[in-house]
Amino acid sequence: MRAWATAWWLLLGLCVTPPAWAQVHLGGGWADSIEGEGAEMASLAWVSAQRHPWEVMAGYIGEREGAHVPDAVFFAVSKRLVWRRWFASGGVAWVSEDNHVLSGHGQFLTGAGYTFGRTSLSLRHLSNADTGGRNRGETFVLLEVGF
Known part of the structure; x- marks a missing residue:
């Protein structure tokens, strides 16, 4: 839990000025099932104001007790390629857990x-x-709202 709190505070620290808050996105979603059990997830992201923006995201994926998968926190930096209203993104991430679902702390x-x-x-x-x-x-559907 300490890693989770640290990641959230770091992301919030990036967003302390009023113009930056215009690019903050709060999200929630559902992670795909593992051994028959899905999990809730939440995210907080800052998206730059460029045509193809950078995205800095902190996220949380809930625990799956039946599948013996603990909750995980991640921090990611990725680049979005935008075409009209569609986007594709890719980047690097750090994850708090090293288990059979997220092998190693370094992720994409x-x-x-x-x-x-x-x-x-x-x-x-x-x-x-x-x-x-x-x-x-982890595969998840994410619904985000920008502020």
């Missing part, structure tokens, strides 16, 4: 989504890209 975060107004809906995948371990990864 990829995604694709659609933005409508201040809201976006995306499908994301957090994985180590087969750099070691079982490499199962």
Whole structure:
């Protein structure tokens, strides 16, 4: 839990000036089932104001008790490529857990989504890209609202 709190405070520290708050996104979603059990997830992100923006995200993926998968916190930096309202993103991430789902602390975060107004809906995948371990990864649907 301490890593989770540290990641959130670091992200909030990036967003202390009023103009920066215009690019803050709060998200929630659902992670794909592992051994028959899904998990809730939440995120807080800062997105730059460029045509192809940078995204700095802190996230939380809930515990799956039946599948013996503890909750995980991640911190990611990725680049979004935008075409009209569609986007694809890819970047690097650090994860608090090293287990059979997220093998190793170094991960990649990829995604694709659609933005409508201040809201976006995306499908994301957090994985180590087969750099070691079982490499199962986490796939989740994320609904974000910008402020």
